[in-house]
Every structure is written in C-alpha cells, then in structure tokens.
Amino acid sequence: MSQCYIHLKDATLLYPSSPYNALTLKEEVFKILNLGKPSRLIYDVQALKNVSFEINEGEKVGIIGRNGAGKSTLLRAIAGVYPLQSGEIETKGKIRAMFEMNLGFEFEATGRENITYRGLLLGESPKSIKEKEEQIIEFAELGDFIDFPIKTYSAGMLVRLAFSISTTVNGEILLLDEFLGAGDAAFQTKARKRMAEMIDQAKIIVLVSHDMNYISQVCNRLIYLKNGQVIADGPPDQVVRHYLDSVGVGAKK
Amino acid sequence: MIKYLKSIWEARYFWLHLANAELRYKFRRSRLGLLWTIINPMMLMLTITLILGNLFGIAAEDFAPYVFSGLIVWEFLLGAAIGGCQSLLVSEAYIKQFKHPLVIYPLRTILVQTATFLIAIQAMFLWILITDPSKLLPGILTLPITVVCLFLLGWPIAILTSSINLKYRDFAQVLALVMQLLWYMSPTFFRADMFKSPQLIALLEYNPITHIMNLVRAPMLYGSLPSAVDFGFILGLAALLYLLAIWRMSRVEKTLIYYF
Numbered sequence: 421m422s423q424c425y426i427h428l429k430d431a432t433l434l435y436p437s438s439p440y441n442a443l444t445l446k447e448e449v450f451k452i453l454n455l456g457k458p459s460r461l462i463y464d465v466q467a468l469k470n471v472s473f474e475i476n477e478g479e480k481v482g483i484i485g486r487n488g489a490g491k492s493t494l495l496r497a498i499a500g501v502y503p504l505q506s507g508e509i510e511t512k513g514k515i516r517a518m519f520e521m522n523l524g525f526e527f528e529a530t531g532r533e534n535i536t537y538r539g540l541l542l543g544e545s546p547k548s549i550k551e552k553e554e555q556i557i558e559f560a561e562l563g564d565f566i567d568f569p570i571k572t573y574s575a576g577m578l579v580r581l582a583f584s585i586s587t588t589v590n591g592e593i594l595l596l597d598e599f600l601g602a603g604d605a606a607f608q609t610k611a612r613k614r615m616a617e618m619i620d621q622a623k624i625i626v627l628v629s630h631d632m633n634y635i636s637q638v639c640n641r642l643i644y645l646k647n648g649q650v651i652a653d654g655p656p657d658q659v660v661r662h663y664l665d666s667v668g669v670g671a672k673k
Numbered sequence: 674m675i676k677y678l679k680s681i682w683e684a685r686y687f688w689l690h691l692a693n694a695e696l697r698y699k700f701r702r703s704r705l706g707l708l709w710t711i712i713n714p715m716m717l718m719l720t721i722t723l724i725l726g727n728l729f730g731i732a733a734e735d736f737a738p739y740v741f742s743g744l745i746v747w748e749f750l751l752g753a754a755i756g757g758c759q760s761l762l763v764s765e766a767y768i769k770q771f772k773h774p775l776v777i778y779p780l781r782t783i784l785v786q787t788a789t790f791l792i793a794i795q796a797m798f799l800w801i802l803i804t805d806p807s808k809l810l811p812g813i814l815t816l817p818i819t820v821v822c823l824f825l826l827g828w829p830i831a832i833l834t835s836s837i838n839l840k841y842r843d844f845a846q847v848l849a850l851v852m853q854l855l856w857y858m859s860p861t862f863f864r865a866d867m868f869k870s871p872q873l874i875a876l877l878e879y880n881p882i883t884h885i886m887n888l889v890r891a892p893m894l895y896g897s898l899p900s901a902v903d904f905g906f907i908l909g910l911a912a913l914l915y916l917l918a919i920w921r922m923s924r925v926e927k928t929l930i931y932y933f
Contacts, residue, residue, distance in 0.1 A: 435931065436928070436931055439840075439931050439932045496769075499770075499771075499772060500772040501768075501769060501770065501771070501772055501930065502930060503927035503928065503930075517770060517771070519769075519770050520770070525766075526694060526698075528698055528701060529694060529698075533694070536690065537690065537691075537694070540686045540687045540690050541687055541767060541771055542771075543683075543684075543687075544686075545686055546686055546690075
C-alpha cells in the first residue's frame with residue numbers, strides 16, 4: 421500500500437470580502453442618490469500566500485504562529501473545506517479533521533443518537549458505529565445520561581462526549597486544531613492518553629497549538645507561519661526558538 | 674461529474690440519517706405527531722371545498738378529493754422551494770468541518786418532504802377506499818412513479834433555492850411572496866370546468882403544476898395513467914431544473930462556504 425502524504429505547492433487562499441460588502445437596500449439607494457457616507461469597505465484577506473511544503477508518512481508536524489497567521493486556515497485547506505485561489509494541494513490517505521469539538525451536535529437528540537450522527541458524519545457505516553458505541557459510552561463516563569437529549573448536558577459532559585466520539589474513529593491523516601479542551605482533571609488524564617494513542621496510530625499528524633511544550637513533545641517537525649507565509653520549517657527546538665525570538669518572548673531560559 | 678455523483682453515494686449513510694433525524698425531530702414534542710401531516714391539508718381542504726365549492730357549484734364529494742390531491746402536491750413543492758432555502762443554512766456546522774458534496778443537504782430536505790407526502794397521501798387512499806375502491810389499484814401502482822417524479826423535481830429546486838438564499842438572505846421572503854401568488858393561480862382548487870374563457874383554460878393547461886398534480890389525480894380520481902402530455906411537462910421541467918442546478922453548483926459550490 422503506497423504511502424500517505426500531503427503536498428502543497430504555492431497554495432494561496434483568499435477570504436473574499438464580497439459577502440460582507442453587500443449593500444443593504446437602503447445603502448444602495450443612498451449610494452445612487454449620493455446621500456450620506458458609504459460605510460468603510462472590507463477588503464479581501466490573503467490568508468495563505470504561496471505556501472509550499474511536503475509532509476510524508478511518519479511525520480508529525482506542528483504549525484505555530486501568532487493569532488491570525490493562517491494556521492487554522494491552512495488546516496481547513498488541507499481538509500478540503502476551503503478552496504484555494506491558486507496553487508495545489510494533493511493529499512493521499514484518509515483525512516480526519518478534529519476542529520471544533522461541538523460542531524455537528526444535534527441538541528434535541530440523545531447522546532446515543534449523536535454518537536451515530538458524528539460517526540456517520542466521519543464516514544463510518546451504521547454497522548461499524550454500533551460496534552464502537554459501547555466503547556465510546558464507556559470512555560465518556562456519562563452513565564444513564566447517554567440516553568438523555570444532549571441539551572440537558574453540562575458543558576463538561578458535552579466535551580467528554582465530543583472527545584470520546586471524535587477519538588474513536590481513526591484516520592491516516594489527523595488534522596488537529598487546538599483540540600484539547602476542558603473536562604475535569606481525571607478526564608484530562610484519560611484524554612491525553614487517548615490523544616497520544618491516536619497520534620501514534622495515525623500516519624501523518626498536522627497539529628496547531630500555542631502550547632510550545634506540548635507541540636515540541638508531540639511533533640518531530642514544526643512549521644512557523646506568519647501572515648500566511650512559511651517563515652521556518654524544521655526541527656522543533658530550532659523553529660520554536662526562531663518563533664519566540666521574533667515575537668520578542670525570547671531567552672528566559 | 675461522475676466523481677461528484679460517487680461522492681454523494683459514498684455519503685449515503687450520512688444524509689439518510691440526517692433525513693431520518695429531521696423527521697423524528699419534527700414530531701418529537703407533539704401529541705398527535707404524524708397525524709398533523711394529514712390533519713393540516715385536510716382542514717384546509719374542508720375550508721376550500723365548502724367555500725369555493727359553493728361558489729362554483731361543484732358537489733363536495735367531487736371537489737374535496739380534487740382539492741386534497743392538489744394540496745398535498747402543493748405542500749411538497751412549497752417544502753422543496755421554501756424549506757429548501759434553509760437547507761444549506763442549517764447545515765453550517767457540517768459544511769465547515771467535513772468535505773461532502775453540498776447537494777446532500779438539499780437532498781435531505783427533499784427526502785423529508787417526500788416522506789411527508791407519502792404520509793399525507795394515505796388520507797387519499799383512505800378516501801377512495803371508502804368512496805370508489807376501483808381507483809385503489811391504479812393509485813397504488815402509480816404511487817412509485819409519482820414519488821420518483823416528485824423527488825426528481827424537488828431536488829434541483831431545493832439545490833437552487835438553498836444556494837441562492839445563502840448568498841441573498843432576502844430570497845426566502847421573495848420566494849414566499851411568489852409562491853403565494855402562484856397559489857392563487859394554481860390548479861390546487863381551479864379546475865378546467867370552472868372556466869368559460871378559453872384563455873383561462875389554456876393558462877391552466879400550460880401551467881406545469883397542473884401536470885404535476887395530474888400525477889396523483891389521474892390515477893386516483895379518474896382511474897387512468899397520467900397522460901403523455903403530463904409526463905412531457907414533468908420530464909421537460911426536470912431536465913431544465915437539473916441543467917440549472919448543475920450549472921449553478923459548478924459555478925458557486927466551492928465558494929458558498931464563505932457566505933455563512
């Protein structure tokens with residue numbers, strides 16, 4: 421079986437401003453009649469500029485950078501959710517995107533039903549979900565609440581359920597966007613262990629995080645993104661140092 | 674294109690499940706549940722039959738099934754057009770995280786509408802069982818054709834309205850007004866024998882909705898198959914709608930995600 425990979429070549433992504441610049445009827449009329457000031461126009465945002473890199477099987481890549489650098493956008497582009505303006509992305513392997521945890525929950529449905537939804541959303545068949553259902557319920561530790569509608573859950577319970585479902589379905593390429601959320605202390609320990617297992621099982625990981633320690637531990641390669649461009653790409657220690665220096669957080673070692 | 678169709682098939686468990694969930698959700702808290710699907714058109718039919726039937730001098734037993742059959746088809750089309758408007762909007766969470774062909778969300782809406790139609794038409798079957806059992810067999814035999822035709826028509830309508838409404842949120846309101854207008858011109862309660870002027874009769878004949886409604890009326894009221902003209906209109910309309918839907922989606926599908 422041939423190897424998984426992610427290849428990006430000159431990937432450029434634009435967030436168009438047109439959805440936000442659409443004028444209301446009143447503004448159109450005012451514009452035509454030359455009355456009043458038009459509100460300031462929003463311009464297009466170049467989220468990714470000529471990003472190129474290759475990730476091969478076995479690599480665990482972390483993406484770091486300041487807020488707004490384009491890290492999450494990059495993940496979504498790899499996932500195929502956002503289209504590129506120009507350039508190419510080629511991927512081989514089953515992609516599992518773990519972005520926001522609560523997305524895709526149907527609040528009127530029970531926990532058990534939501535397990536099925538999420539699983540189907542991730543591309544499983546009803547049969548394979550049935551098999552994993554018990555495992556998921558056990559990991560989430562929700563007890564009888566699993567058959568209550570999830571709108572009755574507390575925030576922590578939702579997180580436990582979401583995490584439990586998301587981490588049961590494995591993929592060859594994992595895209596993680598600052599995934600580890602809340603949950604009580606006992607669950608956190610379980611969760612980190614589960615994450616570690618998932619990461620070991622996957623063939624490629626692309627992880628976005630602001631936790632420099634965590635990301636240096638988990639990843640064997642880091643990419644530093646700034647304003648949509650790749651500034652550094654290499655072993656974790658080097659790139660972290662480069663990043664910290666350039667943002668002025670520097671040598672407190 | 675083939676790849677696109679294949680990806681729709683591959684996501685089949687997902688959209689089937691979405692449709693299932695929406696149907697269950699619709700009746701989750703109501704006591705009468707599914708029955709509302711029948712009660713609603715039935716009440717409306719009674720009102721129309723009594724008022725307009727008297728106005729035009731048509732016997733109630735004759736007029737009632739005519740109106741009812743029109744109503745349930747109209748409900749389907751309304752659901753496809755206006756319900757369709759929301760189908761992408763409400764699926765924002767899914768669209769932003771997973772790469773599935775976007776047409777599966779309007780597909781879910783149409784599946785729900787088709788299921789609703791199948792429930793409502795049971796009332797028709799009950800009626801002809803009591804009043805005119807000879808029409809039962811043609812009704813049952815043509816039901817699959819009817820359902821397939823409605824489904825084929827509904828899906829591109831929902832694809833078009835959902836993609837337009839995502840960009841221009843006013844569209845649903847405008848469409849509601851247009852549908853309201855069409856309602857008063859529709860063959861839901863107008864019949865050719867009500868009119869003396871040939872122009873009005875021609876208007877009825879050229880209205881594609883007349884022919885869509887004939888899918889139900891021909892077998893269940895008159896015991897015959899819908900005519901070639903009926904099918905001609907339906908297939909022609911479907912072909913046009915699919916061309917429009919394919920053209921529209923091939924142009925905008927990738928960028929629709931920015932309009933949430």
